[in-house]
Amino acid sequence: MCGISAISTYTPYITAIGGVIAGGFGSYFVGVKLSQRNHANALALAERSEFNKAATEFRCAFIDEICKLEDSIDEPPGFTFDVIKNAFSKHFKAYITFRSTLPESESRILTKKWEYYCEVEDKQGVMLPSERKDYLFAKYVSSSREEERTKRQFAIHDINSMFSLH
Numbered sequence: 001m002c003g004i005s006a007i008s009t010y011t012p013y014i015t016a017i018g019g020v021i022a023g024g025f026g027s028y029f030v031g032v033k034l035s036q037r038n039h040a041n042a043l044a045l046a047e048r049s050e051f052n053k054a055a056t057e058f059r060c061a062f063i064d065e066i067c068k069l070e071d072s073i074d075e076p077p078g079f080t081f082d083v084i085k086n087a088f089s090k091h092f093k094a095y096i097t098f099r100s101t102l103p104e105s106e107s108r109i110l111t112k113k114w115e116y117y118c119e120v121e122d123k124q125g126v127m128l129p130s131e132r133k134d135y136l137f138a139k140y141v142s143s144s145r146e147e148e149r150t151k152r153q154f155a156i157h158d159i160n161s162m163f164s165l166h
Contacts, residue, residue, distance in 0.1 A: 054101040061094035062087075062159050069152050077142040080152045084137050095162075106165045117158045 065087050072079060095114050099107050118136050140155050142148040 051101045054098045058094045058098035059163060061090050065091075066156060066159060069156050072152065074145060075148055075152070077144055077148050079148055080142065080155050081137055081140045084140055084155055088136065102165070109165045110162065113158075113162045117162060 065083050068083050069080060095110070099110055099114075102110060119139060140151045142151045
């Protein structure tokens with residue numbers, strides 16, 4: 001009989017210790033889960049920040065050329081071609097940087113738009129691959145002021161289309 005009353009005397013303490021241990025484990029696992037979630041959120045925020053920075057730099061790389069093209073009214077033939085061709089290195093660097101931050105599906109869309117922007121035509125109107133650096137942007141070459149206005153509008157449209165990945 002003495003043994004049963006001793007156990008019943010310690011039962012509240014044993015229950016309390018068990019509760020503390022269970023609560024401690026529960027708190028630990030909840031803390032770990034919250035920590036993992038916070039880490040995932042921090043990574044997502046960092047990736048988003050990198051994307052936003054690259055997207056801004058991509059758009060900014062084209063600002064000078066867009067302004068030159070939009071502000072021109074009656075430029076001589078070849079103006080659009082010269083503006084775009086002279087900025088190729090700057091644009092290409094921004095394109096490569098921005099593309100690296102995109103998911104694969106959006107990267108493919110941007111690549112298609114970039115290739116369309118750079119694509120070239122030979123004298124028979126056949127499109128040549130954009131790897132032929134000698135002919136990059138040849139589709140923006142004009143032979144008259146009237147044709148220059150049309151080519152300028154095409155160039156502005158092609159540049160702006162790269163800013164939307166739909």
